[in-house]
Every structure is written in structure tokens, then in C-alpha cells.
Amino acid sequence: MPAGKSPSCRPLPSTPQQPESIKCHMQRAHWGRAVQRTQTHPRTEERSTPHAHAALMVSHLQLRFLEDGPLTEMMRLRVRSLEQRGQRRQEGERLLQPSEAVYRLDFPQQNLRFVRWAVSLAAPGRLSVVATSQHWTPDLTPLMTRQLLEPPGLFWRSPDDKDGDVVKCYEADAQEFGERIAELAKIRKVMYFLFAFEDGAEPATVNCAIVFRPQE
Numbered sequence: 501m502p503a504g505k506s507p508s509c510r511p512l513p514s515t516p517q518q519p520e521s522i523k524c525h526m527q528r529a530h531w532g533r534a535v536q537r538t539q540t541h542p543r544t545e546e547r548s549t550p551h552a553h554a555a556l557m558v559s560h561l562q563l564r565f566l567e568d569g570p571l572t573e574m575m576r577l578r579v580r581s582l583e584q585r586g587q588r589r590q591e592g593e594r595l596l597q598p599s600e601a602v603y604r605l606d607f608p609q610q611n612l613r614f615v616r617w618a619v620s621l622a623a624p625g626r627l628s629v630v631a632t633s634q635h636w637t638p639d640l641t642p643l644m645t646r647q648l649l650e651p652p653g654l655f656w657r658s659p660d661d662k663d664g665d666v667v668k669c670y671e672a673d674a675q676e677f678g679e680r681i682a683e684l685a686k687i688r689k690v691m692y693f694l695f696a697f698e699d700g701a702e703p704a705t706v707n708c709a710i711v712f713r714p715q716e
Contacts, residue, residue: 559713560615560711560712560713561608561609561612561711561712561713561714562618562709562710562711562712563605563606563607563608563709563710563711563712564707564708564709565603565604565605565629565693565695565708565709565710566603566604566605566606567601567602567603567604567695567703568602568603568604568692571602571604571637571639571692572596572601572602574639575595575596575602575643576596578595578596578642579595579596582595589642590642590644592644592645592646593642593643593644593645594642594643594644594645594647594648595643596643596694597696599696599697599698600694600695600696600697601694601695601697601703602692602693602694602695603629603692603693603694603695603708604690604691604692604693605681605690605691605693605710606689606690607685607688607689607690607691609712609714610685610686610687610688610689611685611686611714611715611716612682612685612686612712612713612714612715613682613712613713613714613715614675614678614679614681614682614710614711614712615678615711615712615713616678616710616711617653617655617669617674617678617708617709617710617711618707618708618709618710618711619655619667619669619706619707619708619709620667620706620707621655621656621657621667621701621705621706622705622706622707623657623700623701623702623705624657624658624659624661624699624700624701625656625657625697625698625699625700625701625702625705625706626654626655626656626657626697626698626699626701627653627654627655627656627695627696627697627698627701627706627708628652628653628654628694628695628696628698629652629653629654629655629677629693629694629695629696629708630648630649630652630653630693630694630696631648631649631652631677631680631681631684631691631692631693632647632648632649632691632692632693632694633647633648633649633684634647636692637692648694649677649680651670651673651676651677652673652677653669653673653674653677653678654669654670654673654674655667655668655669655674655708656668656669656699656701657701678710681710682712685712695708
């Protein structure tokens with residue numbers, strides 16, 4: 501190489517340009533593979549969230565006691581009929597009192613474990629809940645005292661209680677009562693109860709429900 505002259509830099513051969521149609525085809529193929537990977541492997545939290553939410557929803561089952569108007573009226577007719585005829589009740593028969601009404605509890609599931617009571621009183625008063633120990637409806641046979649469960653559930657609110665205070669009850673009796681209802685639910689799809697509203701309590705101011713945990 502002659503002195504004083506710098507080596508000449510020859511340009512490197514250029515990479516052949518791909519036709520536009522081939523480039524677009526490769527881009528679409530790459531994009532399609534990316535979408536396929538996304539659809540095949542969604543994020544873990546997106547897959548698990550619905551299942552976790554469903555498990556939370558079915559972990560507890562709250563059932564509300566509902567008044568059975570026809571049965572209540574039928575029992576009241578029984579009382580009026582005895583009064584009009586001057587007759588006495590049968591030995592051991594349990595007549596419906598003026599402050600009482602017949603309520604029912606339907607079980608969509610029958611293998612249940614008692615959790616707690618959910619009772620609220622909007623005003624001072626007392627609620628007494630008595631359950632029947634066997635399947636009974638007044639159109640078949642009169643209600644007998646031997647068909648009633650012990651102990652009853654007693655819930656009350658005092659005049660000095662504030663809104664939001666927990667309704668008072670005899671906790672041991674309420675626990676035993678709830679557990680017996682859960683046991684009877686295994687062989688019955690519906691239970692009947694006598695609700696007595698006293699000391700200012702009324703059906704419109706009382707909301708009574710019971711919470712269970714479904715068992716496998």
C-alpha cells in the first residue's frame with residue numbers, strides 16, 4: 501500500500517430487501533402466535549378469582565323464617581270454633597295465642613351445621629320462637645304440646661338499647677336450639693314454628709333468620 505494513503509473502505513454488501521407482501525405475512529404470523537399464547541395461558545389470578553368468589557358465597561347459608569298465613573288463619577279458626585260452640589280443647593292440645601303466628605323454615609339443603617342466629621328488632625320487645633318436633637300441619641291434626649321442642653329461642657331488645665346493639669338472648673339455649681334445628685333438617689325439608697311477639701314487638705319490626713354452614 502503506498503505511503504500517505506489511507507485504506508479505502510469498500511461498502512459492505514447490503515442485505516437483500518424482502519418484498520412487502522412477505523414482511524406483512526411474517527408480522528401477522530408473529531402477532532397470531534402472541535395472541536394464541538395469551539389465550540392459552542391466561543394470568544393465574546384471572547383463573548382463580550371466580551372460584552375463590554364462589555367458595556366464599558357458598559360457605560354460609562342464611563335462611564329466613566317466613567310467616568305461613570294460611571296455617572296461622574286455620575289455627576285461629578280452630579280457637580274461634582271452640583269458643584262459639586262452647587267446647588274445650590282436646591287434652592294436651594296447644595291452641596294459638598292472640599300474640600302468636602305460625603312461621604315456616606324451608607331447607608334447600610339438608611346436611612347443615614348450625615352457625616348462628618341472625619335476629620334484629622327495630623323496636624324494644626321480645627320474640628319467642630318455639631319449634632315443632634315432627635312434621636305437622638293443622639289441617640291434619642291439632643297441635644299438641646308434646647310436639648313442641650324445648651328449649652325455645654328467646655330474643656329481646658330493651659328500651660335503653662341503642663340502634664346497632666346486638667339483640668339479647670340466652671346464648672346456651674339459642675345454641676342448643678339452633679343445633680337441634682340442624683339435626684331435624686336432615687330428615688325434613690320444612691319445619692314449622694310458633695312465633696310469639698311480646699312487650700311491644702310486632703311482625704313488622706322483627707326480622708329472624710338462622711345461619712348454617714353446608715356440609716359435604
